[in-house]
Amino acid sequence: MNMNMVTHRDDLASKTGMWLFLFTELLLFGGLFIVYSVYRYRNPIAFHQAAHELSVVIGTANTIILLISSTTIAMSITALQTKNKKLCLLLMGVTILLGLAFLVNKYFEWGAHFREHIYPGSSVLALRGHGDVLFYGLYFFMTGLHALHIIVGLVFILVIAVSIFKDRINSENYVLLENSGLYWHLVDLIWIFLFPLFYLIT
Amino acid sequence: MSTQKTFEEPSYLEYKGKYKGIFSWILSTDHKRIALLYLFSLMTFFIVGATLGLLMKLELIAPGKTIITAQTYNAFFTLHGIIMIFAVVIPGLPAVFGNFLLPIMIGAKDVAFPRLNLLSWYFYVIGVSLVLISQFTGQGPPDTGWTFYAPYSFRTTGNMLPAVFGAFVLGFSSILTGLNFLVTIHRMRAPGMTWMKMPLFPWTLYATGWVQLLATPIIGITLLMIIAERTLHIGFFDPTLGGDPILYQHLFWTYSHPAVYIMILPAMGAISEIIPAFCHKTIFGYKFIVASSIAIAFVGYFIWGHHMFTSGMSGTALYTFSLLTFIVAIPSAVKVFNWISTMHKASIDLQTPFFWAVGFLFVFMIGGFSGLILGALAANIHLHNTHFVVAHFHFIVFGGTGYAFFGAMHYWYPKITGKMYDSRWANTGLIIFFLGFITLYGEMFFLGMRGMPRRYYDYDEIFHTGNIFSSLGAIVMYFGLAVIIINLIASLKNGIKAPSDPWGGKTLEWTIPSPPPVENFDEIPVITKGPYNYK
Numbered sequence: 001m002n003m004n005m006v007t008h009r010d011d012l013a014s015k016t017g018m019w020l021f022l023f024t025e026l027l028l029f030g031g032l033f034i035v036y037s038v039y040r041y042r043n044p045i046a047f048h049q050a051a052h053e054l055s056v057v058i059g060t061a062n063t064i065i066l067l068i069s070s071t072t073i074a075m076s077i078t079a080l081q082t083k084n085k086k087l088c089l090l091l092m093g094v095t096i097l098l099g100l101a102f103l104v105n106k107y108f109e110w111g112a113h114f115r116e117h118i119y120p121g122s123s124v125l126a127l128r129g130h131g132d133v134l135f136y137g138l139y140f141f142m143t144g145l146h147a148l149h150i151i152v153g154l155v156f157i158l159v160i161a162v163s164i165f166k167d168r169i170n171s172e173n174y175v176l177l178e179n180s181g182l183y184w185h186l187v188d189l190i191w192i193f194l195f196p197l198f199y200l201i202t
Numbered sequence: 203m204s205t206q207k208t209f210e211e212p213s214y215l216e217y218k219g220k221y222k223g224i225f226s227w228i229l230s231t232d233h234k235r236i237a238l239l240y241l242f243s244l245m246t247f248f249i250v251g252a253t254l255g256l257l258m259k260l261e262l263i264a265p266g267k268t269i270i271t272a273q274t275y276n277a278f279f280t281l282h283g284i285i286m287i288f289a290v291v292i293p294g295l296p297a298v299f300g301n302f303l304l305p306i307m308i309g310a311k312d313v314a315f316p317r318l319n320l321l322s323w324y325f326y327v328i329g330v331s332l333v334l335i336s337q338f339t340g341q342g343p344p345d346t347g348w349t350f351y352a353p354y355s356f357r358t359t360g361n362m363l364p365a366v367f368g369a370f371v372l373g374f375s376s377i378l379t380g381l382n383f384l385v386t387i388h389r390m391r392a393p394g395m396t397w398m399k400m401p402l403f404p405w406t407l408y409a410t411g412w413v414q415l416l417a418t419p420i421i422g423i424t425l426l427m428i429i430a431e432r433t434l435h436i437g438f439f440d441p442t443l444g445g446d447p448i449l450y451q452h453l454f455w456t457y458s459h460p461a462v463y464i465m466i467l468p469a470m471g472a473i474s475e476i477i478p479a480f481c482h483k484t485i486f487g488y489k490f491i492v493a494s495s496i497a498i499a500f501v502g503y504f505i506w507g508h509h510m511f512t513s514g515m516s517g518t519a520l521y522t523f524s525l526l527t528f529i530v531a532i533p534s535a536v537k538v539f540n541w542i543s544t545m546h547k548a549s550i551d552l553q554t555p556f557f558w559a560v561g562f563l564f565v566f567m568i569g570g571f572s573g574l575i576l577g578a579l580a581a582n583i584h585l586h587n588t589h590f591v592v593a594h595f596h597f598i599v600f601g602g603t604g605y606a607f608f609g610a611m612h613y614w615y616p617k618i619t620g621k622m623y624d625s626r627w628a629n630t631g632l633i634i635f636f637l638g639f640i641t642l643y644g645e646m647f648f649l650g651m652r653g654m655p656r657r658y659y660d661y662d663e664i665f666h667t668g669n670i671f672s673s674l675g676a677i678v679m680y681f682g683l684a685v686i687i688i689n690l691i692a693s694l695k696n697g698i699k700a701p702s703d704p705w706g707g708k709t710l711e712w713t714i715p716s717p718p719p720v721e722n723f724d725e726i727p728v729i730t731k732g733p734y735n736y737k
Contacts (some may be wrong), residue, residue, distance in 0.1 A: 006539055010314070010389055010390075012389065013314045013315075013389040013390075014315075016385050016388060016389065017315060017318075017381055017382075017385075020381045020385065021381060023416065024377055024381075024416075024418070025419070027416060027420060028420075029419070029482050030419070030423075031420045031422075031423035031424060031427075031453055031456075032423055033465075035427070035438060035453070038446070038449055039445075043444070069471055120434040120435060120436045120437070121435040125247075126443070129444075130443060131438070132443065133437045133443050133444055134438075134443070134445065137434075137437045137438065137443075138436075140434075140436070140440075141427070142438055143432055145665035156375075
């Protein structure tokens with residue numbers, strides 16, 4: 001309906017909008033970080049011991065996976081800028097695979113907890129006391145919300161990859177790719193905070 | 203004024219896009235049509251909310267059960283709160299008048315993201331629908347009040363999930379609108395419109411945009427936690443699982459206090475437009491009004507604790523929050539001072555929007571001063587959770603935002619519809635409304651002072667006289683509201699054609715025809731002077 005939309009394009013506006021949206025995402029997790037801090041302060045011993053039960057190996061692996069995937073998505077933007085469509089799509093594909101690998105790891109990690117009857121609302125967990133209930137409650141909620149963001153990010157990247165494949169997004173017009181990259185970096189960044197909070201600080 | 207420029211383009215109301223009938227509205231990305239979508243949906247919800255309010259007041263006309271049971275009363279004040287807060291006053295001025303006027307006032311053809319703008323409206327409608335669905339499904343309607351306080355919100359058998367999720371979706375709508383406006387203001391101001399040449403309504407929308415963006419995610423995550431608590435029993439706020447209900451209150455008010463400024467800042471912006479237009483005078487202290495808007499938005503983040511003075515906090519926290527509450531009153535007072543000074547020695551054109559603006563000043567000051575009483579620690583202990591609080595926030599939220607909304611409605615009505623309203627009926631409606639308003643809420647201050655608690659469907663005999671006054675006021679106010687709204691609707695048909703600048707306003711929206719053409723401007727204007735360039 002708006003003719004100006006056809007002629008008018010403002011990449012800086014799109015990017016500004018994306019950055020503002022990322023602020024809101026940070027604040028969304030910010031609320032959870034506050035809750036985490038309060039309960040960690042109140043249950044130092046339980047949080048300390050529960051953190052030992054998480055697998056640092058899987059956590060580290062996932063951190064490395066996400067860091068590499070952030071690199072590949074950044075490289076895909078450069079690839080598109082230099083008009084190397086094939087390389088760009090390849091790098092985006094790698095990013096998606098790495099994101100999936102992250103989710104697979106998460107699946108096994110969560111599965112192991114579930115087998116030990118550790119999940120929100122379980123009676124086994126309830127017997128271990130308030131600190132453990134809160135630690136695992138926060139753990140599942142925060143990593144779960146983060147995993148949801150990974151899925152959203154993957155879908156976002158996939159949609160952009162299809163657009164690049166169909167040449168709707170090209171070296172002249174790649175702000176959406178940049179925005180998907182920004183989103184993916186955010187998902188990565190949040191994990192960089194979740195990882196030490198749950199796995200490393202004991 | 204009669205020499206209107208002829209534009210080749212049709213007005214936005216007549217324009218034939220690719221869709222027909224209702225689809226030319228609900229699929230339109232034109233900011234003006236989206237604004238009207240918001241206006242109609244918002245007014246519908248407002249009437250629903252107001253009717254619920256009236257029914258509650260009728261229940262309170264006599265002690266004991268009058269027309270509804272206690273449980274229904276609880277459901278009514280919950281729904282009244284959710285609808286009025288999340289679906290009416292928070293989107294209120296930004297979504298309706300912001301959408302319509304922001305691009306025009308800064309000399310742009312549309313907002314930065316028109317499709318996102320339409321998406322916000324869909325989120326809005328979906329959110330409210332979810333809230334309404336919660337009333338008719340599951341095991342009875344929610345009965346927690348609009349604050350969803352823990353732990354009751356996950357223990358009640360009421361149908362909380364759709365209501366809480368609806369509020370979450372409404373938050374999304376609010377964030378996207380704020381984001382859209384921020385980018386629009388940053389990127390799309392007409393050439394020559396520096397920050398200090400921007401009109402004050404866009405300025406307040408800018409401050410509001412930041413509050414929407416930075417505060418709303420907190421309520422988003424808090425509501426998600428409530429949902430997780432209800433479905434998964436995680437224990438965030440459940441004392442039996444080690445959680446802390448007070449933490450919920452902190453998180454809730456971290457958003458919901460700044461949200462008060464989402465409501466009032468654009469209202470202040472509208473008043474800042476109306477007063478100079480009818481005084482035919484440059485606004486007094488433009489820079490101070492700008493600075494005070496930013497100051498309100500900023501300080502507004504740090505005073506949420508004053509909702510929780512009786513919840514249990516350290517002495518230091520109490521004093522700090524109380525002090526900051528007093529500080530946030532200063533920028534509001536600066537604005538009031540500037541508005542009054544603008545009127546000083548002006549030749550005032552006494553029109554309906556100006557009366558609304560003066561009414562705003564009156565009730566806003568009563569609301570503001572009673573807010574200081576509540577912000578004082580000792581007085582708060584006595585007044586907390588009484589009708590005094592109800593009176594205070596209705597004076598501020600309904601009195602402030604509501605009056606500004608109706609003022610803006612009458613001020614921009616000729617621009618939006620291309621018709622003039624019947625000012626005699628508009629003034630009559632205003633007077634009836636005002637008398638009803640003062641009787642309804644003014645009385646509540648006294649009831650609260652004497653200890654009548656809020657949120658009960660019953661009360662002691664000693665409060666009876668006051669409640670009769672208050673309830674009669676509600677009926678009068680509702681009647682006044684009907685006069686106002688019917689007059690505006692009838693004027694669509696009977697009103698005379700509006701010129702492009704009926705009030706002699708100087709901001710950009712008065713330079714284009716009424717109703718505006720689809721693309722707003724034939725040629726993007728170049729700005730060389732300040733916004734209120736009166737002689």
